[in-house]
Amino acid sequence: MRRRKLRQHKVPCLVNMCTNRFTQLLEEHGTEPSSSVDYCILLKDYLSCLNDSFITCLAQLEFHSAITAANQNWRRFNCKKFEGKTISESECQFWGxxxxxxxxxxxxxxxxxxxxxxxxxxxxxxxxxxxxxxxxxxxxxxxxxxxxxxxxxxxxxxxxxxxxxxxxxxxxxxxxxxxxxxxxxxxxxxxxxxxxxxxxxxxxxxxxxxxxxxxxxxxxxxxxxxxxxxxxxxxxxxxxxxxxxxxxxxxxxxxxxxxxxxxxxxxxxxxxxxxxxxxxxxxxxxxxxxxxxxxxxxxxxxxxxxxxxxxxxxxxxxxxxxxxxxxxx
Incomplete structure (x- = not known):
């Protein structure tokens, strides 16, 4: 019995989409890189988006740079301590x-x-x-x-x-x-x-x-x-x-x-x-x-x-x- 070969769909690398979305969310929330609930939650979402594209982005230097920088910030700002918390949507982030x-x-x-x-x-x-x-x-x-x-x-x-x-x-x-x-x-x-x-x-x-x-x-x-x-x-x-x-x-x-x-x-x-x-x-x-x-x-x-x-x-x-x-x- 011949086994049918499954058709493979090529999924594009979404590193740019992930980065643009992360940047936009930071601007909307008025959040700067820091050891804060808001920043760490947005950073976790960014890492999740990058990891979802891991296989399709392996050959992209831009992907490796992005995920390295994101992981470094995760450790630098000790974001693990904020896991399980949520962003307060009603809170206005004042600039300056x-x-x-x-x-x-x-x-x-x-x-x-x-x-x-x-x-x-x-x-x-x-x-x-x-x-x-x-x-x-x-x-x-x-x-x-x-x-x-x-x-x-x-x-x-x-x-x-x-x-x-x-x-x-x-x-x-x-x-x-x-x-x-x-x-x-x-x-x-x-x-x-x-x-x-x-x-x-x-x-x-x-x-x-x-x-x-x-x-x-x-x-x-x-x-x-x-x-x-x-x-x-x-x-x-x-x-x-x-x-x-x-x-x-x-x-x-x-x-x-x-x-x-x-x-x-x-x-x-x-x-x-x-x-x-x-x-x-x-x-x-x-x-x-x-x-x-x-x-x-x-x-x-x-x-x-x-x-x-x-x-x-x-x-x-x-x-x-x-x-x-x-x-x-």
């Missing part, structure tokens, strides 16, 4: 707690120092370098203001934007900041300028344990009265973990300025309203959030598609902050 505490105890004038440096443009070069580098390891700053000036995350060279329409300032898995730019009817140095005359949208996207559903904050320059202090659903905060909010909106300066503080992302979006004419935006983003950026064109990272750079020591001639008498008119 140490940095937040440091910022929370800073005086207001110290907190605003970097932002004010953008707006006045009068500080000496040495002082400017000190301010720019002081918190470099913690966060990056971007500002767009006036008619229409931009300082990007990775450069201190000011740019003059010559674009109109709706554009993302910053876009990531957890946060989108978008502005709508119009052309001014007033002439500056003989040409028309651009400014944020319509709206700034801050879209806070879901993140497990921190933000259950998407929330949208809108600021419109043409609205009479103070700047908006709530999301579209009427609330001004999101989430709670051990008496700490994930996100909170605070309004300052008699309704001229609103801060959307994303505690869980160690990030702040600050919006100022100048009369009923235009808005300015300042973003202080954690380096970890920048690592989660989407790939398409974003003004704070790539600059404006049409722009002019200021040459040499040229300063901004037109004031970016109007006098209070002008605002009240």
């Amino acid at each position: 707690n140490e940095h937040l505490e440091r910022r929370r105890h800073k005086r207001k004038d110290e907190y605003d120092e970097y932002e004010n440096n953008f707006y006045d443009g009068d500080k000496p070069e040495e002082e400017m370098e000190y301010i720019n580098s002081r918190n470099y390891d913690y966060n990056r700053k971007c500002a767009i203001f006036g008619h229409l000036h931009l300082n990007r995350f990775q450069t201190n060279v000011p740019e003059n934007c010559a674009i109109t329409g709706a554009y993302p300032l910053f876009d990531s898995r957890f946060l989108l900041v978008q502005v709508t730019i119009d052309e001014s009817t007033e002439k500056f140095d003989g040409i028309n300028g651009q400014f944020i005359s319509k709206a700034v949208a801050v879209i806070v996207r879901p993140r497990e344990g921190c933000v259950p559903i998407q929330q949208i904050y809108l600021a419109d320059a043409s609205d009479s009265g103070p700047i908006t202090g709530t999301f579209q659903d009427g609330t001004n905060e999101i989430g709670e973990h051990r008496n700490k909010r994930s996100v909170k909106i605070l309004v300052y300066e008699e309704g001229i300025r609103a801060d959307v503080i994303l505690y869980h992302l160690d990030t702040t979006v600050r919006i100022r309203k100048f009369g009923n004419k235009f808005l300015s935006v300042f973003i202080e983003a954690s380096t970890k959030l920048l690592e989660n950026q989407n790939d398409h064109h974003q003004i704070c990272t790539h600059g404006c598609r049409r722009r002019n750079e200021f040459k040499g020591d040229t300063k901004i001639d037109q004031p970016c902050i109007r006098e209070r008498s002008e605002i009240e008119e």
